[in-house]
Amino acid sequence: MSKLRYLLSLLILILLCNSFYAQDVNELFFDEASISFNRTNLQDDNTEDRNGFGLGLYHSFFPKKTVNLIFGIEYNRTSQFKKIMYQGNYVYATDLTYKLNMVTFPVGVRLNVGKNVKVFFEAGAYADVMIKSTREGIKHTYFPDENNQIVHKTYPIDEKTDLSSVIGLYAGLGVRIPVSSFELILKSDYKYGLQDIYSNVNSIYNTYWRIGIGIRHD
Numbered sequence: 001m002s003k004l005r006y007l008l009s010l011l012i013l014i015l016l017c018n019s020f021y022a023q024d025v026n027e028l029f030f031d032e033a034s035i036s037f038n039r040t041n042l043q044d045d046n047t048e049d050r051n052g053f054g055l056g057l058y059h060s061f062f063p064k065k066t067v068n069l070i071f072g073i074e075y076n077r078t079s080q081f082k083k084i085m086y087q088g089n090y091v092y093a094t095d096l097t098y099k100l101n102m103v104t105f106p107v108g109v110r111l112n113v114g115k116n117v118k119v120f121f122e123a124g125a126y127a128d129v130m131i132k133s134t135r136e137g138i139k140h141t142y143f144p145d146e147n148n149q150i151v152h153k154t155y156p157i158d159e160k161t162d163l164s165s166v167i168g169l170y171a172g173l174g175v176r177i178p179v180s181s182f183e184l185i186l187k188s189d190y191k192y193g194l195q196d197i198y199s200n201v202n203s204i205y206n207t208y209w210r211i212g213i214g215i216r217h218d
Contacts, residue, residue, distance in 0.1 A: 029059055030057040030058060030059050031058070031059060031060055031063065031216055031217055031218070032056075032057070032058040032059075032060065032072075032185065032214055032215070032216040032217075033055075033056065033057050033058070033214050033215060033216075034055070034056045034058070034185060034187070034212045034213060034214025034215075035053070035054070035055055035056075035212060035213060035214065036053065036054040036055070036056065036076075036210045036211060036212030036213075037051065037052070037053050037054075037210065037211055037212070038051065038052045038053065038054060038076065038078055038208045038209060038210040038211075039051050039052070039208060039209050040052075040078055040079065040080045040206070040207065040208045041190070041207050041208055041209055042080060042205060042207060044205075046082055046083050046084060046202065047080055047081065047082055047083075048080070048081040048083075049080065049081075050078075050079035050080050050081055050097070051079065052076065052077045052078040052079050052100075052208070053076075053077055054074055054075055054076040054077065054104075054210065054212070055074065055075045056072055056073070056074040056075075056104075056212070056214070057072060057073050057074075058070055058071065058072035059071050059072070060110070060216075063218060066111065066112050066113075067109060067110070067111055067112070068109070068110040068112065069107075069108075069109060069110075070106070070107070070108045070109070070110050070122065070124070071105075071106070071107055072104075072105070072106045072107075073103065073104070073105060074103070074104040074105075074106065075101070075102070075103060075104070076101075076102050076104050076128070076208075076210075077099065077100065077101050077102070078099075078100045078102075078206060078208050079097060079098060079099050079100070080097075080098050080100075080204075080206075081095075081096065081097050081098075082096040082098065082137075082202070082204075083095070083096075084096075084202075085201075085202050086200070086201035086202055087200070087201070088201075090141060090142045090143055091139065091140070091141050091142075092139075092140050093135075093137050093138060093139045093140065093157065094137060094138050094140065095137045095138050096135050096136065096137035097135065097136050097137065098133065098134070098135045098161070098163075098204065099133065099134050099135070100130065100133045100163065100197075100206060101130070101131050101132040101133065102128040102129060102130055102131060102165075102206075103128075103129045103131055104126055104127065104128050104129070104191075105126060105127045105129070106124055106125070106126040106170060107124050107125060107126070108122050108123055108124020108125070108126075108170065109122065109123060109124060110122040112176070116178060117175065117176065117177050117178070118175065118176040119173070119174070119175050119176075120173070120174050120175070120176065121171075121172075121173055122170075122171070122172050122173075122174065122187075122189065123169075123170065123171040123172070124169070124170060125167065125168070125169055125170070126167070126168055126169075126170055126191060127165065127166070127167050127168075128165060128166045128167075128168065128191075128193065128206060129165045130163050130164060130165045130166075130197065132160070133160065133161045133162075133163040134158070134159065134160055134161060135157070135158075135159060135161050136156075136157065136158045137156070137157055138154055138155070138156055138157070139154065139155055139156075139157045140152065140153070140154050141153045141154075161198070162198075163197040163198050163204065164195070164196075164197045164198065165197075166193045166194065166195050166196075166197050166206060167193075167194055167195070168191055168192050168193040168194050168207075169191075169192050169194065170189050170190060170191045170192065171189060171190055172187055172188055172189025172190065172210075173187070173188060173189075174186055174187030174188070174189075175187075176216065181217070182215050182216060182217045183215065183216040183217075184213070184214075184215060185212075185213065185214040185215065185216050186212075186213055187211070187212050187213075187214070188209070188210065188211045188212075189209075189210050189212075190207075190208075190209050190210075191207065191208055191209075191210065192207050193205055193206045193207050
């Protein structure tokens with residue numbers, strides 16, 4: 001995981017340097033920025049959905065065409081509540097709130113319809129690279145004491161977790177509204193993780209809706 005974080009940090013540095021260099025020549029690499037709010041969408045009796053937020057920078061290839069290719073780099077934080085998670089025969093945890101912090105790399109195709117105000121459909125794939133994940137809740141243990149009697153102990157936990165990165169598919173709808181020298185972007189999309197990010201006795205997935213607002217310049 002440390003190598004993955006190193007490569008991720010290097011990629012972010014390269015992208016930022018490229019953007020700063022382009023700014024010197026009055027042509028930013030990233031032509032779109034947004035802030036978003038999300039909510040997990042997990043159909044599971046053991047899981048309750050929670051809210052989160054995100055930030056994003058994007059570059060449009062072929063921006064004047066009806067069909068654009070979109071590349072982005074995002075920070076997304078999602079959250080979910082687990083009623084119970086088993087860790088073995090003698091250990092489990094309850095009332096758990098998981099918080100996931102990810103750097104996301106989406107690549108998609110955007111189809112624009114309209115002349116002035118443009119409505120668009122966007123779809124593609126993404127990678128959620130986990131940079132930090134934590135959980136808070138109550139841990140329960142059942143271990144024998146010196147008299148070989150099973151003792152049940154409970155105590156609160158607030159700890160890091162080892163959750164995996166994931167690839168997925170996304171699709172969304174939006175509108176581009178001209179405002180002065182830039183465009184206002186309103187967009188909603190759905191990110192569907194194709195793998196679990198944790199699998200033992202219980203599994204954890206990360207699938208979420210987002211709604212965002214942003215600006216775009218040509």
